[in-house]
Amino acid sequence: MKMVYQGEDRVYGNVPHASARSEDRKVAAAEAGIKQYRLAVVILGILCVIQAAVIIFLLHSLLSERRESKRTNFDVEAGFNNLTEERDDLKMKLNNLAQGRWEYFSGSFYHISSIEKPWQGSRDDCLEKGADLVIINSKEEEDFIRKFQKVMWIGLTDSETEGTWKWVDGTPLNESYWATNEPNGRETENCGNTFHYAMENSLNDSPCYISHSWVCERKVCPFLSIKTHQTEN
Structure with a gap:
């Protein structure tokens, strides 16, 4: 147990x-x-x-x-100030041009001379005025120039290369308004004018040493010119 x-x-x-x-x-x-x-x-x-x-x-x-x-606020303010300055400057230019017998058309002011000079002398006068001999960019502008019913030098020449016509700003002549059988002067006629102003297409070539009246162009609002041209079309 x-x-x-x-x-x-x-x-x-x-x-x-x-x-x-x-x-x-x-x-x-x-x-x-x-x-x-x-x-x-x-x-x-x-x-x-x-x-x-x-x-x-x-x-x-x-x-x-x-x-x-x-x-953004700073940029907007700066842009507004710049626009104000440009507006005031534009007003002053417009007043000065209006008092100097300039005529406005589609973003540019035009001055028709009251005397005659050779082509280069005509251009020199335009440059002294802060402008240049007119560059015709459209049929509407060519019609505007023709209405003055005068033989006038324009900013067109082939002095550098015979047969290669250029405007005074260096751009080539793409759309021209030559009168019938123009240009026909070859090496002896190297500057353009509005000799055939009574015709639909007025442009003519002449010896650059001949004295004519001339037309200066001063662009004020290039964008306005483009907008107006598009509206007209």
């Missing part, structure tokens, strides 16, 4: 006590809680970093917009 009890004591001696198992469960639960807490802290930290990044981005965008707005 005694040995049986000793065996039973040995058997029961290997079974953990109930209080020990309860303590282990508490420790495991505590460790799980600590892990969840740490995970929550990490997630909260990540959210704080994201929030801080968003705030910094929004502040940077706001400051950039303010700087851009200031630059």
Whole structure:
């Protein structure tokens, strides 16, 4: 009987006590809680970093917009001041031109001479006036020049290369209004004029040393000339 009890004591001696198992469960639960807490802290930290990044981005965008707005306002103000100065300058030029017997047409002012000179002397006079011999860019402008019913030098010559007619600004003669059988002077007639002003196409070539009246052109609003020409078409 005694040995049986000793065996039973040995058997029961290997079974953990109930209080020990309860303590282990508490420790495991505590460790799980600590892990969840740490995970929550990490997630909260990540959210704080994201929030801080968003705030910094929004502040940077706001400051950039303010700087851009200031630059835009400055540019608008500067542009307005420039337009005001250009308007005043244009008014002064228009008044001066009107008093100097200049006639306006489609973005340019034209001055018809009252005396006669050779082609180069005529051009020199235009340049002194801040203009140049007229460059005819359209049929409407050619009709406008013809209405003065005068033989006048215009800004057209082939003095540099025979047969290659150019305007005084260096552009080639693309659309011409030569009268019938003109130009016909070859090497002896290198400057253009409006000799055939009574005809639909008036342009003529003549020796540059002959004296004629001339027509100066001073462009005031090139964009207005283009707009007017497009409207007429």
